[in-house]
Amino acid sequence: MSALPSEGRLVAHPAPRRTPLFPAGRVTGYTVDDWLKLPETGERIELIDGNFSVSPVPMGSHALCAGGLRAVLTAAARAAKPDLVVVETVNVQTGDDGLIPDVAVVPRDLVMARTVVFPASDVAAVAEIVSPGLGNRRRDYEIKPPKYAKAGIGVFIRVEIEGADIPRVEVFQLGPDGYEMTGQTKAGELVTLTEPFPASFDPAELLEA
Structure with missing residues (x-):
């Protein structure tokens, strides 16, 4: 996002930091509780055998x-x-x-x-x-x-x-x-x-x- 100061110069603000989707330091062994705590992203995320499976929006x-x-x-x-x-x-x-x-x-x-x-x-x-x-x-x-x-x-x-x-x-x-x-x-x-x-x-x- 950008702002326009009074002198008319366009100043770019840094993009907001994205919150990590999955808990840091883990790649497997997730639980249903972990799954239910995931943020809304618009993607379909399923928990299968302790791993997260991410699917894009379908055609x-x-x-x-x-x-x-x-x-x-x-x-x-x-x-x-x-x-x-x-x-x-x-x-x-x-x-x-x-x-x-x-x-x-x-x-x-x-x-x-x-x-x-x-x-x-x-x-x-x-x-x-x-x-x-x-x-x-x-x-x-x-x-x-x-x-x-x-x-x-x-x-x-x-x-x-x-x-x-x-x-x-x-x-x-x-x-x-x-x-x-x-x-x-x-x-x-x-x-x-x-x-x-x-x-x-x-x-x-x-x-x-």
Whole structure:
């Protein structure tokens, strides 16, 4: 920032010092308490296996798809289970990890109570929109689903927005050994959910403005 003194000269002031994002002197071994103390930065920061994973703001199609999924699930929830609401990018604690699903189905009363972090036991379903990049794909295919399953979240939805016939939607329900796929659908077909409430939609709806 700069100031203009009375004599008309422009004087530059030094930029403010940025507060370190992570505690100094540590690179791993972080806890959920550490995670919840992080300042707001506009980035998505998850706690995975004691390490912080920082994701940039997602691209427009990712945000559009998340909003579309929230809209179709919200309509279904209102009709069948009005005590549940559909929200985007909330903090979910799964054991020692702190995850941020793209979409989550949670109790309305907890949202109204301004809950900062939702215990996995209170989360009925989560969804991830797969972003480009090997790291993102590994996170949404290999890392986060088993953690959601181990924490007991009953339904996991994964949406692909790259490649042919997009969006493509995969639906999983929790079984005795983890998530079991119950549906795989592409644009032009019909996704059918039975849990956490009945819902059906064409994946193409997710990218409609």
